Amino acid sequence: MQTYDLEADGLRGMNSILQAQSGETNQTSWEIVNPKGSHAIAVGLDAPIEVTVKGSTGYYCAGMNQQATVHVVGSVGPGVAENMMSGTVIIDGDASQYAGATGHGGLLVIKGNASSRCGISMKGIDIVVHGNIGHMSAFMAQAGNLVVCGDAGDALGDSLYEARLFVRGSVKSLGADCVEKEMRHEHLEILADLLERAGADAKPEEFKRYGSARQLYNFDVDNAAAY
Amino acid sequence: MKDMDDQIPRTLPIQSATFTNPINAEIRRAAATGIYDIRGGGAKRKVPHFDDLLFLGASVSRYPLEGYRERCDTSVTLGTRFAKKPIQLDIPVTIAGMSFGALSGPAKEALGRGASAAGTSTTTGDGGMTPEERGHSNKLVYQYLPSRYGMNPNDLRKADAIEIVVGQGAKPGGGGMLLGQKISDRVAEMRTLPKGIDQRSACRHPDWTGPDDLEIKILELREITDWQVPIYVKVGATRPYYDTALAVKAGADVVVMDGMQGGTAATQDVFIEHVGIPTLACIRPAVQALQDLGVHREVQLVISGGIRTGADVAKALALGADAVAIGTAALVALGDNDPKWESEYQKLGTTTGAYDDWHEGQDPAGITTQDPELAARLDPVEAGRRLRNYLKVMTLEAQTIARACGHNHLHNLEPEDLCALTMEAAAMARVPLAGTSWYPGKEGF
Ligand SMILES: Cc1cc2nc3c(=O)[nH]c(=O)nc-3n(C[C@H](O)[C@H](O)[C@H](O)COP(=O)(O)O)c2cc1C
Numbered sequence: 001m002q003t004y005d006l007e008a009d010g011l012r013g014m015n016s017i018l019q020a021q022s023g024e025t026n027q028t029s030w031e032i033v034n035p036k037g038s039h040a041i042a043v044g045l046d047a048p049i050e051v052t053v054k055g056s057t058g059y060y061c062a063g064m065n066q067q068a069t070v071h072v073v074g075s076v077g078p079g080v081a082e083n084m085m086s087g088t089v090i091i092d093g094d095a096s097q098y099a100g101a102t103g104h105g106g107l108l109v110i111k112g113n114a115s116s117r118c119g120i121s122m123k124g125i126d127i128v129v130h131g132n133i134g135h136m137s138a139f140m141a142q143a144g145n146l147v148v149c150g151d152a153g154d155a156l157g158d159s160l161y162e163a164r165l166f167v168r169g170s171v172k173s174l175g176a177d178c179v180e181k182e183m184r185h186e187h188l189e190i191l192a193d194l195l196e197r198a199g200a201d202a203k204p205e206e207f208k209r210y211g212s213a214r215q216l217y218n219f220d221v222d223n224a225a226a227y
Numbered sequence: 228m229k230d231m232d233d234q235i236p237r238t239l240p241i242q243s244a245t246f247t248n249p250i251n252a253e254i255r256r257a258a259a260t261g262i263y264d265i266r267g268g269g270a271k272r273k274v275p276h277f278d279d280l281l282f283l284g285a286s287v288s289r290y291p292l293e294g295y296r297e298r299c300d301t302s303v304t305l306g307t308r309f310a311k312k313p314i315q316l317d318i319p320v321t322i323a324g325m326s327f328g329a330l331s332g333p334a335k336e337a338l339g340r341g342a343s344a345a346g347t348s349t350t351t352g353d354g355g356m357t358p359e360e361r362g363h364s365n366k367l368v369y370q371y372l373p374s375r376y377g378m379n380p381n382d383l384r385k386a387d388a389i390e391i392v393v394g395q396g397a398k399p400g401g402g403g404m405l406l407g408q409k410i411s412d413r414v415a416e417m418r419t420l421p422k423g424i425d426q427r428s429a430c431r432h433p434d435w436t437g438p439d440d441l442e443i444k445i446l447e448l449r450e451i452t453d454w455q456v457p458i459y460v461k462v463g464a465t466r467p468y469y470d471t472a473l474a475v476k477a478g479a480d481v482v483v484m485d486g487m488q489g490g491t492a493a494t495q496d497v498f499i500e501h502v503g504i505p506t507l508a509c510i511r512p513a514v515q516a517l518q519d520l521g522v523h524r525e526v527q528l529v530i531s532g533g534i535r536t537g538a539d540v541a542k543a544l545a546l547g548a549d550a551v552a553i554g555t556a557a558l559v560a561l562g563d564n565d566p567k568w569e570s571e572y573q574k575l576g577t578t579t580g581a582y583d584d585w586h587e588g589q590d591p592a593g594i595t596t597q598d599p600e601l602a603a604r605l606d607p608v609e610a611g612r613r614l615r616n617y618l619k620v621m622t623l624e625a626q627t628i629a630r631a632c633g634h635n636h637l638h639n640l641e642p643e644d645l646c647a648l649t650m651e652a653a654a655m656a657r658v659p660l661a662g663t664s665w666y667p668g669k670e671g672f
Contacts (some may be wrong), residue, residue, distance in 0.1 A: 011450065012450070012454070015450045016449075016453065019451075020455070039443045039446055039447065040443070040447040040450045043447055043450050043451050044380055044450065044451030044452075046380070058443070059435075059440070059447070060434070060443065060444070060447040061442075063447050063451065064379075064380040064383075064451055066380060072489045076439075078435075079434035079435070082433075082434045083375060083378055083379070083380070085379055085380065096344065097434075098433060101433040101434040102375040102378065102433055102434070104419070117433070118524050120433040120434070121374070121375060121429065121433045123375070123419040124419060139433075140427075140433075142418075142420060142427060143419050161420060161421070162420075162421060162423075168608055185353075190605040207239065216351045217421070217424040217425065217426050218423075218424060218425050219262060221260070221261030221262055224261070
């Protein structure tokens with residue numbers, strides 16, 4: 001285990017060391033202490049390493065992650081794991097706005113709650129939130145799965161494309177073109193796998209599935225009010 | 228009785244200046260279809276522009292440099308503020324961001340070839356980086372857009388600079404649009420979208436709003452790219468003084484300011500014609516902001532929107548820009564709107580010079596299309612050569628003017644070299660009306 005004191009040794013040093021790790025490294029386990037809400041912690045990683053951040057972070061923690069596992073023992077600011085490509089990001093606490101925004105792949109697990117716009121414009125990432133999510137989540141979400149064990153706020157899945165949304169609790173309101181959909185066997189399988197990988201204590205059968213009604217895919221004047 | 232009627236003088240039919248034929252046609256079109264007009268290109272209305280400025284060549288009070296004999300340098304370095312590797316260009320004319328999707332693969336390749344041969348940079352666009360353009364562009368600027376289509380850290384690290392797109396002159400405050408006809412398999416895959424849908428790009432970035440967030444976003448991008456490459460911020464011209472100041476405050480290396488004449492691949496006509504301010508009007512306020520913050524020339528200013536000739540380049544630089552970017556003119560150099568396709572333009576209900584339905588994907592010149600047969604009409608090597616020639620001509624023209632004004636570098640052109648033909652241009656460019664020493668707003672008069 002390598003320990004890096006962010007407060008003492010600075011952001012640039014930390015990110016350049018972590019970014020320099022390759023698949024062959026035997027220093028696979030890193031611990032970041034004293035994050036103290038700093039922004040851009042452990043961004044742009046691209047190696048199968050494990051990074052544990054001991055404390056809470058600011059914006060864009062684990063941004064654009066590839067391969068690495070980043071575990072935050074605390075809460076995170078806006079845009080955690082934004083544009084993640086692969087790997088795993090686990091947040092023990094809560095996440096601020098835009099968690100997992102535009103993510104293309106990998107798994108983001110938030111053990112607390114996530115604020116508004118969780119999974120905005122997601123493009124293939126899987127997000128599992130143990131708690132609740134805020135309004136406008138999965139806005140323009142294109143692909144991937146968003147699993148919410150608690151409740152969802154207003155306008156869930158507004159202008160959704162092909163992402164799948166699974167919510168166990170209540171949904172305050174659905175956004176334009178987002179509808180409840182039939183839960184088929186294949187969806188239960190996806191859910192079971194994600195819940196297990198995210199360590200979430202919930203059963204797939206307890207969830208409802210939401211997706212795009214695909215009514216806004218091509219412009220139609222009769223739908224103008226929904227645009 | 229009838230004979231009498233014939234002798235009464237008639238009023239001539241008078242066309243309304245308000246309800247013009249084009250306006251009425253648009254009312255009928257809207258009534259028939261229920262959708263606003265979408266088109267490519269920039270503002271077509273006449274607005275004060277570089278044509279309204281003239282250079283004051285040297286005479287007794289200043290002496291000129293010998294054309295072709297005495298040096299007049301044209302190089303420019305972008306990104307000197309924070310980047311470890313600033314971009315060095317031989318000429319101050321760059322190719323603006325135009326997306327693969329809006330343009331065909333061969334067209335992107337041609338832009339790369341032409342720009343590289345002329346010693347300048349190209350820019351990606353909404354839809355991500357293609358191997359064609361990376362492969363053929365010596366210097367490639369990677370756009371970071373609200374949609375984040377195709378955005379990935381590997382391509383980000385391949386870029387020679389990153390351009391955070393906040394807005395475009397054709398549609399400040401608007402998002403992108405790519406209609407179903409142009410969403411081919413390849414475009415759909417790059418954007419992670421179903422084929423054939425009308426694809427809307429967001430108008431705002433998904434993970435930041437406002438200048439304080441932008442500062443943190445720039446920090447993140449720098450951390451991911453090891454502070455190597457310059458970070459540009461591109462805005463559509465609306466409030467140039469404040470937008471420039473805030474971009475500088477957020478940590479930009481370069482500010483790209485795009486005026487309302489700037490082209491687009493597809494936007495509502497109402498947006499193109501009615502939102503934003505002319506290119507001429509945005510340069511002085513942007514330069515003023517840089518000067519007030521003490522960073523003029525340290526944070527470079529790139530101006531775009533309706534740049535067509537070496538004279539336009541020279542005028543933009545004289546007003547304080549470090550470089551310019553071209554979109555539409557580069558497409559015309561490749562072969563867009565060429566009269567040789569007139570019969571095909573006619574079939575599409577338009578004519579050479581007016582063809583702007585770039586979003587429909589039926590471009591006879593094979594540039595703004597994803598149709599393989601049409602795209603094959605453009606030979607990227609030939610078209611690249613034409614672009615190179617055109618870029619060289621623009622540079623020679625700008626040099627001719629700079630020498631005539633007595634300058635040994637294009638960057639030594641200054642507002643004092645200019646005068647204005649109209650009151651509007653004088654006010655916007657803050658240079659005197661020709662033959663006077665006055666411009667509107669100048670103190671002491
Ligand atoms: C076909 C086309 C596609 C464009 N695509 C983009 C884009 O993806 N991103 C962007 O920031 N600007 C885009 N633009 C705007 C240009 O980057 C640039 O601002 C504009 O073309 C400059 O004005 P000009 O066309 O008068 O030279 C596009 C312009 C055109 C003509």
